[in-house]
Amino acid sequence: MSGPTPTPPQTLLQIVKSCDNFQLGARTEKVVPWLLSPSPCSAAVGLLRPEIVEQLRKEAQSSPSPSWYFGSDEAGKQWVSFADGIKTPSARSRVMKDLCERWRDTGLWPDEISPRKWRNELYPVYRNPFGPRDFPGENEDAHGDSLNYAFRMERAASGLFGIVTFGVHMTVYEEVEDGSDPSYNIWVPRRAATKQTWPGYLDNSVAGGIEAGLGVFDCVVKESMEEASIPEDVVRRYARPTGSVSYFFQTPRGWLQPEVEYVYELSLPPNSGVQPQPLDGEVESFELLPLKKVVELMRAGLFKYNCAVVIVDFMVRKGIITPDNEPDYQEIVTRLHGRFDYDRWAS
Amino acid sequence: MSGPTPTPPQTLLQIVKSCDNFQLGARTEKVVPWLLSPSPCSAAVGLLRPEIVEQLRKEAQSSPSPSWYFGSDEAGKQWVSFADGIKTPSARSRVMKDLCERWRDTGLWPDEISPRKWRNELYPVYRNPFGPRDFPGENEDAHGDSLNYAFRMERAASGLFGIVTFGVHMTVYEEVEDGSDPSYNIWVPRRAATKQTWPGYLDNSVAGGIEAGLGVFDCVVKESMEEASIPEDVVRRYARPTGSVSYFFQTPRGWLQPEVEYVYELSLPPNSGVQPQPLDGEVESFELLPLKKVVELMRAGLFKYNCAVVIVDFMVRKGIITPDNEPDYQEIVTRLHGRFDYDRWAS
The missing domain is CATH 3.30.750.160 (Transcription Regulator spoIIAA)
Structure with a gap:
């Protein structure tokens, strides 16, 4: 099977750092x-x-x-x-x-x-x-x-x-009552082997860049159909915005990609009958995975870099990562919401 | 009635800016x-x-x-x-x-x-x-x-x-199904007129600083009882962490207060019978207010500076403020999660 090779398990902070991996002034090449x-x-x-x-x-x-x-x-x-x-x-x-x-x-x-x-x-x-x-x-x-x-x-x-780009990421999940705490099953797509970028990597349920002139939620609606065959009425009814993540990514070749991803989530009601399915060929397949399994795959480096941070953000918001159980909590939370050192760009 | 005087309505970004109001290097006094x-x-x-x-x-x-x-x-x-x-x-x-x-x-x-x-x-x-x-x-x-x-x-x-201080803020609310979208009623305390800081201002349902050696959630439990008479079992059962806000506040007298507030929420089930009540004298009274009213009071400057940003964070997380309805969305979200220019403190 084509796709990325697993790495030794990373901490959540390491995962965030491999996405938010650039700091202005902290390198030799002068931009x-x-x-x-x-x-x-x-x-x-x-x-x-x-x-x-x-x-x-x-x-x-x-x-x-x-x-x-x-x-x-x-x-x-x-x-x-x-x-x-x-x-x-x-x-x-x-x-x-x-x-x-x-x-x-x-x-x-x-x-x-x-x-x-x-x-x-x-x-x-x-x-x-x-x-x-x-x-x-x-x-x-x-x-x-x-x-x-x-x-x-x-x-x-x-x-x-090195312009700032904007996208949407939506986590489509089912909430499972498991004793007193809720647990989550998440719809995870695998990117097509033919994608220009990150072929074969795991992705967020729905994600895409926002073209000029498109509204943010309209972009969510469009991508939900194109990438996951989720009907517009389901998205309009159940999807909701929950914030954004922003991070400064430098590609392995050294290119600068400061990115803002508006984050949405769609909690499918039990027995909704809705199942994400590939449509436009960008995604190879979808699988419904327990969050625990998702975290394991994430820590093994099998997710596209920025999808992992969206899932980390999900885990912060749902109280799965807490200030008491995660020593890097505050660094993780602040690095999910970077300002790109923007005030220093021209000064 | 004692308490703060209303100001002309502020935008949400202005509210955030009056809390996150300090930037290292952008002032004359040399720290x-x-x-x-x-x-x-x-x-x-x-x-x-x-x-x-x-x-x-x-x-x-x-x-x-x-x-x-x-x-x-x-x-x-x-x-x-x-x-x-x-x-x-x-x-x-x-x-x-x-x-x-x-x-x-x-x-x-x-x-x-x-x-x-x-x-x-x-x-x-x-x-x-x-x-x-x-x-x-x-x-x-x-x-x-x-x-x-x-x-x-x-x-x-x-x-x-100018040390970084740490606290907890918990929003205690009731969710009301109002047609298709949920709406929220929030328990809002008024600070006692005798408080050393911000007397008479509106506050977050539960809030307090974390003393050395106390766990974060243990602090939530402690403050919930001391400030709001919410029993421990209710907090342990329904409260959940949802992230943190961090901002660099400079007091009117010029003192520097970079703060991290761990954010929790407690959604009271309908007819739970639980009602926050003053206990230790720090709070004068509690009122259950529709979020709309809370926003109005916030915009009029009647909330303690950092409680307002916790409510803004709540509104981002609940999808009430969206990238499509709030022009300052991305500035608001990133300023709720500041890093205090920390990498510049000693360099």
């Missing part, structure tokens, strides 16, 4: 903030590694009207931004579209942005990643600079630019 | 880390404002064997620590006891540590505030330096030394 406009006070929307900065420099040098600006101040602080003329959402989105398609077609960073890795999903980029998820609609420039929305870009390039 | 031992690499356990550093200097100068060490390196980084000879938990606790009692009796900072403000509760101080809540028992030095526990000190002085 440069990506700002919206040439002013150093402009909003930081991403973090660029040296090889990306170098490539953008090349592109700017070979163009008669460069799309990029390279700033630095007396203190040696550097930044990269869109060039002065690129100041509307649609202009920024166009620059990113041309750039990403060119990088895809010329084979730069093929592990990230090759035709095979291309997602064909446009992710929104916000001035403030913790602010409103607004969207101007089809006419991107209709609201000028009054929205938090700044532009959109191809999902596959998000790690190359 | 100095308080380390355990003279080495600059030793664990940071607190943050000292200039007037405290000055007072400690005076005390060290007038003593033949000073308890304090004042360090600085070439880069201008300063720190204060226990002096070289003070290296066991019991020695540190003794220094803090003498110091706090002297400050109490001589009337330094009477708003913090006068006889009227004295709490007579010993709070634990840990090497790593996010680490294990271990405790050596009566013989403080039994484990040498192998525990996370470092020493204990009078609660009233915690703000003067």
Whole structure:
């Protein structure tokens, strides 16, 4: 059977740390903030590694009207931004579209942005990643600079630019009365062996990235059908939001992925007859597993990195992990809700 | 009727911000880390404002064997620590006891540590505030330096030394089926007019600080009886931990209070007959209020600062605040789980 190889059991904190594994300033490679406009006070929307900065420099040098600006101040602080003329959402989105398609077609960073890795999903980029998820609609420039929305870009390039990405994760479970304490059986999918990312790994019951313009709950509804064949009326009736997790992930190749996952749960009533089933080919199969078994598989490294933290969050919320039974409780809880050192991105 | 004066309605983010209102480095007054031992690499356990550093200097100068060490390196980084000879938990606790009692009796900072403000509760101080809540028992030095526990000190002085303090907050509520969505009635106490802090303000159903050596759930059990007359068997049966909130509060007088509150909830079954009632005089009265009313009172500034954030956390967890209905959702969620910039305390 294809899929990941088990590792020696990890603690819950180790699981969280392998997902929240990047800290700004605590490494040797110098990353440069990506700002919206040439002013150093402009909003930081991403973090660029040296090889990306170098490539953008090349592109700017070979163009008669460069799309990029390279700033630095007396203190040696550097930044990269869109060039002065690129100041509307649609202009920024166009620059990113041309750039990403060119990088895809010329084979730069093929592990990230090759035709095979291309997602064909446009992710929104916000001035403030913790602010409103607004969207101007089809006419991107209709609201000028009054929205938090700044532009959109191809999902596959998000790690190359270190932008904050947003997704949903929903745990679908059945509650079992087991003496005085409730226990939980959780629907666990295995990712298809053909997935571009994390093939064969275990996943959260329903999960997906939120494309520009889609509401968060609408995304849950959409993914529930596409990935798990759960009918819309069941989701609308039983699903509920319970918070979010956020963590700063650096991929094995060094790309930066600060992520926010809005967390939902769907408690299926006993004998509901609803069973998650694969639909769009992204998932190979679903299995209903006792939480205890899920934790075992998680500790053996068989879950996709960020699904494990969603399950840890579930266990905190349900009182399975407690301040009295888990020595790393407070570090786990705070690391599930990281701010990405965001105040330091541009300063 | 005595008590706080209502303010114009605040947003939920404003409520969170008035509790999580301090950021290291974003202010003019320079705070100095308080380390355990003279080495600059030793664990940071607190943050000292200039007037405290000055007072400690005076005390060290007038003593033949000073308890304090004042360090600085070439880069201008300063720190204060226990002096070289003070290296066991019991020695540190003794220094803090003498110091706090002297400050109490001589009337330094009477708003913090006068006889009227004295709490007579010993709070634990840990090497790593996010680490294990271990405790050596009566013989403080039994484990040498192998525990996370470092020493204990009078609660009233915690703000003067900027140590991380730990408490419990439990929301006691009744769930009401109201059509398809559940709604909640919450037991809300009013603090006694004679309380040393926040007299007359509304509070969380059960709340209290955790003294050195007390288990977290044991503290919930104890406070439930002392503050709300809820019998132990009811708490043990129905209460459950649901996470924690942590925030960096600066008092109106400028004192630093980074706090961790372990969050519990107790859902009273319909017709349980259990009703929270004042017992030890800390609470004036209890009222069962619909969540909607609670939010209104919260927005009018009538709740103690940190009780409001516990209710905001409740609303996130119960899906009342959602990523789609609250523009500040992600900032609220992350600010409920702050790390206090802890990695910067000593660096």
